Amino acid sequence: MAVSGDPVASGFVASLAQTGGNITGLTIISPELSGKRLELLKEVIPGLSRVGVLRAPKAHGPAWKEVGPAGRTLGLKLQPLDAENPDDLIRAFEAAKKGRVEALLTLPYALFNRDYRTMIVELAAKNRLPAMYGVRSFWRLAGSRAMGRTKRTATGASHMSWTKS
Numbered sequence: 001m002a003v004s005g006d007p008v009a010s011g012f013v014a015s016l017a018q019t020g021g022n023i024t025g026l027t028i029i030s031p032e033l034s035g036k037r038l039e040l041l042k043e044v045i046p047g048l049s050r051v052g053v054l055r056a057p058k059a060h061g062p063a064w065k066e067v068g069p070a071g072r073t074l075g076l077k078l079q080p081l082d083a084e085n086p087d088d089l090i091r092a093f094e095a096a097k098k099g100r101v102e103a104l105l106t107l108p109y110a111l112f113n114r115d116y117r118t119m120i121v122e123l124a125a126k127n128r129l130p131a132m133y134g135v136r137s138f139w140r141l142a143g144s145r146a147m148g149r150t151k152r153t154a155t156g157a158s159h160m161s162w163t164k165s
Contacts (some may be wrong), residue, residue: 011058027070034063034107035070037132041103042074045130052101052129054120055080063107084120093123104131 014020038162042048052068057080064080071078079099094103104124117133124131 019037035066036041038067038070038076039074041105045103048076048102050077050079050102051098052079052081052096052104054083054104054106056084057082062151067100086116089116089119089123093127097127097128104129106131106133
């Protein structure tokens with residue numbers, strides 16, 4: 001296990017207390033940060049009302065449970081955008097467009113972070129969606145196509161980018 005948002009939900013281990021074997025790796029369990037990232041989106045995008053939440057359904061139980069109440073508190077309508085592979089990502093962004101999503105929150109997930117980040121950044125730019133990513137590598141990819149703002153938190157950094165108009 002290299003890095004996992006939730007190694008139990010991802011199926012790497014039986015539980016954090018009893019892994020079921022030998023495993024070495026890093027977990028970035030921080031579901032409360034997803035609510036803070038959503039709050040930051042609301043703060044920097046005037047009039048924001050609809051946010052697409054890109055997630056892997058099998059891996060995002062804790063983070064999704066934090067985002068839902070945060071969205072309700074902020075008066076935001078959240079649209080889950082489920083994806084596990086590139087075809088799902090294309091469908092997710094089509095659903096975001098159809099649902100008139102105004103911004104994107106990407107929940108941290110190993111496949112998103114490692115394998116699909118370029119595709120996600122490109123689809124967000126193509127669809128002109130301001131996007132909040134859970135890890136710095138997304139923000140770096142946006143590069144010259146995006147402007148960015150960084151807000152440090154006690155446990156890490158949130159990154160946001162949006163396409164210049």
